[in-house]
Amino acid sequence: GNGWAALWIEIPDEPPRAGRVLGIDLGINKLIVDSDDNRYGTNIKAVCARVRRCKPGSKGKLRARRARTDYINREVKKLPWKEIGTIGFEDLRGLKHGKKPNRSKKFRKMIAPWAVRQAVTRIEQLAQENRVRPVANDPRDTSRTCPRCGMVAIENRRGEHFQCIRCNYSADADYVGALNVLARTLGNSG
Numbered sequence: 001g002n003g004w005a006a007l008w009i010e011i012p013d014e015p016p017r018a019g020r021v022l023g024i025d026l027g028i029n030k031l032i033v034d035s036d037d038n039r040y041g042t043n044i045k046a047v048c049a050r051v052r053r054c055k056p057g058s059k060g061k062l063r064a065r066r067a068r069t070d071y072i073n074r075e076v077k078k079l080p081w082k083e084i085g086t087i088g089f090e091d092l093r094g095l096k097h098g099k100k101p102n103r104s105k106k107f108r109k110m111i112a113p114w115a116v117r118q119a120v121t122r123i124e125q126l127a128q129e130n131r132v133r134p135v136a137n138d139p140r141d142t143s144r145t146c147p148r149c150g151m152v153a154i155e156n157r158r159g160e161h162f163q164c165i166r167c168n169y170s171a172d173a174d175y176v177g178a179l180n181v182l183a184r185t186l187g188n189s190g
Helices: 044-053 059-077 105-111 114-129 173-188
Strands: 018-027 033-036 086-090 131-139 161-163 170-172
Touching: 018 114, 018 173, 033 173, 044 059, 059 086, 059 114, 086 114, 086 173, 131 170, 131 173, 161 173
Parallel strands: 018 086, 086 131
Antiparallel strands: 018 033, 161 170
């Protein structure tokens, strides 16, 4: 033989488990903020910066990339997989083309496309393993919409901070994104 072995993994065709719905927001300074206001991957910026600092094609770059992958996988695994039935996230696959008008080139170079794509891939993988239903939502205006009064305005968001120009609701911008993703996911269910 040539030393190859096939490994078949049976994925049970069971219905999604019962459990609550969780919304998450994927970002730059914090990899994930969920709708319970928990933060995961708060060191993502530094982990990504290390990859950028390494010389292209070097062993160091390979190591830094592997470290980034491991970091993202580890952080995604920390989500409360055992207690949720559905996970809502932003469908950010168009990110590398800068579909969001407020995304600068610097942003796209920093985070996109790999870290977000990898996080989404890992989320979908763990969702399947845990029988959690993954729901991809339109990312438009998730961080500009007030979760309290529904007002959509660019002015609502100032960097990491969200403050509604209509009702004055204020919170972390990524948490607001996660709350809006949760609302959209609930709206998409059923």
